[in-house]
Amino acid sequence: MRSIVKSLVRNEKGQAMVMILFLILVGGLIVASLLSYVGTGLLNGRVYERRTAELYAADAGVEDAIWKIQSGRVALCAGNRTHSYEIADINGRMVDITIEYQDDGTYKITSLASTDAGGGVAALPSSTAVEAYLGVQYMDFSSLLDNALVSDNSIIIKNNVSVTGNVTSGGTVDCKSEDVVGTITKNADLTWPTAEQLSAYYGDDVEGLDPPFPYTHPLNIAGTDITLEALYRDGPWTIYNGSNTPATVTLSGTVYVTGILDLGTEKQDFTLDLNGHSIFVEETVSVGERCTIIGSGCIIAVGDVYFAPKGDVGSETDFVLLMSLGGTMTLQPSGTFYGCVAGNALVEAKSGYNATIINRGLGEGEGLDFPMGVGGTDELPPVTGTDIVSWKVIPLAPDQSGG
Numbered sequence: 001m002r003s004i005v006k007s008l009v010r011n012e013k014g015q016a017m018v019m020i021l022f023l024i025l026v027g028g029l030i031v032a033s034l035l036s037y038v039g040t041g042l043l044n045g046r047v048y049e050r051r052t053a054e055l056y057a058a059d060a061g062v063e064d065a066i067w068k069i070q071s072g073r074v075a076l077c078a079g080n081r082t083h084s085y086e087i088a089d090i091n092g093r094m095v096d097i098t099i100e101y102q103d104d105g106t107y108k109i110t111s112l113a114s115t116d117a118g119g120g121v122a123a124l125p126s127s128t129a130v131e132a133y134l135g136v137q138y139m140d141f142s143s144l145l146d147n148a149l150v151s152d153n154s155i156i157i158k159n160n161v162s163v164t165g166n167v168t169s170g171g172t173v174d175c176k177s178e179d180v181v182g183t184i185t186k187n188a189d190l191t192w193p194t195a196e197q198l199s200a201y202y203g204d205d206v207e208g209l210d211p212p213f214p215y216t217h218p219l220n221i222a223g224t225d226i227t228l229e230a231l232y233r234d235g236p237w238t239i240y241n242g243s244n245t246p247a248t249v250t251l252s253g254t255v256y257v258t259g260i261l262d263l264g265t266e267k268q269d270f271t272l273d274l275n276g277h278s279i280f281v282e283e284t285v286s287v288g289e290r291c292t293i294i295g296s297g298c299i300i301a302v303g304d305v306y307f308a309p310k311g312d313v314g315s316e317t318d319f320v321l322l323m324s325l326g327g328t329m330t331l332q333p334s335g336t337f338y339g340c341v342a343g344n345a346l347v348e349a350k351s352g353y354n355a356t357i358i359n360r361g362l363g364e365g366e367g368l369d370f371p372m373g374v375g376g377t378d379e380l381p382p383v384t385g386t387d388i389v390s391w392k393v394i395p396l397a398p399d400q401s402g403g
Contacts, residue, residue: 051126053093054091054093054114054126055113055393056090057091057093057128058112058113058130058393059111060111061087061090061096061111061112062391064087065107065109066134069136069383069386075380076101077101078101078103082101083099084099093114093115094113094114095111095114097109097110097111102133106133106135107134107136108131108134109132109133110129110131111131112127112129114127128393129393130394131393133388133389135388136383136385137383137386138384139201139382139383139384140191141191141192141193141370142373143190144191144340145319145321145359145361145362146359147167147359148164148166148167148358148359149163149167149341149347150167150342151168151170151171151342152344152345153169153171154169154172154346155169155173155174155175155347156174156176156347157174157177157180157349158176158350158351159177159351160351160355161349161356161357163182163349164181164182165181165182165357165358165359166185167180167185168184168185169186170187170189182359192325193325195302195326197382198325199282200382201381201382202256205230206230209230211231215228217233217237218239218240218262219237219238219240220242220267221239221241221242221247221270222241223242223244223246223247224243225248226247226250228249228255229252230253231253231256232256233256233257233258234259235258236257237260237261238261239262239263239264239270240265240266240267240268240290241267241269241270243268244268247271248270248271248272249271250273251274251275251279251297254277256280257281257282258283259282260281260284260285260286261281261301263288263291263309264287264290264310265289266288267290269292270290270292272291272294274293274297274299276295276367278300279297280298281303282303283301283302284301284303284305284306284327285299285301285303285304285305287305287308288308288309289308289309289310290310292310293314293320294314296319296339296368297369298369299323300324300325301323301325301327302324302325302327303324303326304324304330305329305343306332307322307329307330307331307341308331311334312335312337313333317363319361319363321339322341323340323341323342323343324342324345325344326345327344327345329341329342330348330350331347332349332350333354333356335354336357336358337357338360341357
């Protein structure tokens with residue numbers, strides 16, 4: 001029996017080696033595939049992380065473009081449709097951003113985030129692009145301009161005042177005149193601009209300008225025609241003509257005055273040509289009979305306005321907006337006023353020689369330096385609201401992405 005057992009043991013020598021070799025072979029086959037799978041997983045993980053970082057960077061570029069549009073740092077319009085810029089480092093990516101103004105008033109934003117080629121796994125360059133369409137709401141007070149007289153609170157029309165155009169009040173209308181051709185509306189729901197809104201709107205036109213020199217206070221034009229470019233007057237300002245020779249003051253930009261403005265309440269006659277521009281005053285305005293106003297444009301005050309110039313104001317082809325944002329508007333024309341008279345607390349149209357107020361409406365394509373949405377001029381007013389109409393990731397061809 002012992003010899004039989006010894007014979008069986010001797011016959012099993014070397015079989016363990018065969019099993020070990022078999023396991024090594026199978027393990028080698030498995031490990032090679034496993035390592036290949038792990039390597040592919042690592043590569044895919046790096047690619048996924050890179051694409052995710054690019055997507056976040058491209059989306060951040062869209063957000064930056066929206067912020068620029070909202071804050072007025074990009075003011076595109078039909079005459080200036082495209083703005084492009086780049087941000088050097090968002091998540092370590094270069095981001096190229098293009099903003100395009102569309103015909104329907106929306107903005108198309110394209111943001112492309114790029115990764116340069118580098119060493120190691122997933123070393124090829126690549127890019128991810130996001131395309132978004134942004135709907136925009138602009139500051140728009142154009143509805144006020146549809147009226148000859150408009151107030152957020154009260155309107156008084158005295159005898160012998162002729163009005164052609166709508167009369168609209170957020171409160172009461174006391175009409176003593178029998179010569180009103182137009183719709184009279186009381187207790188209307190009006191969208192009234194604030195002093196802060198229009199101060200910012202016109203302040204942008206004179207930002208960075210020093211107080212005018214040599215236009216001191218008071219300014220005696222002394223019978224000499226002058227042109228006032230965009231200027232900022234810190235404090236009160238009086239303009240008068242100390243000469244018997246008539247003269248004209250012509251605007252070629254926005255005039256912004258922080259104090260009281262007095263035009264033509266003393267001395268000799270002169271003409272103020274608004275020339276399509278605006279005067280904005282943080283306090284009160286007085287316009288007297290020594291001043292004749294021509295051209296289209298705006299005279300806007302935060303405080304009270306007393307308006308009794310000489311002769312007609314505006315014309316059949318020139319629209320004038322006269323506005324008090326927070327005070328009383330007192331109008332006593334000695335001719336025909338063409339345009340819109342607006343006062344927050346009260347608009348009082350007093351009797352005067354040939355006192356006539358006519359709102360013919362703005363002509364097609366006629367501009368006025370006043371927030372009117374996307375109408376009026378090529379220059380767009382401030383943005384008051386935005387909404388994203390669409391947002392999508394743009395597939396890129398290999399030659400575009402570098403992958």
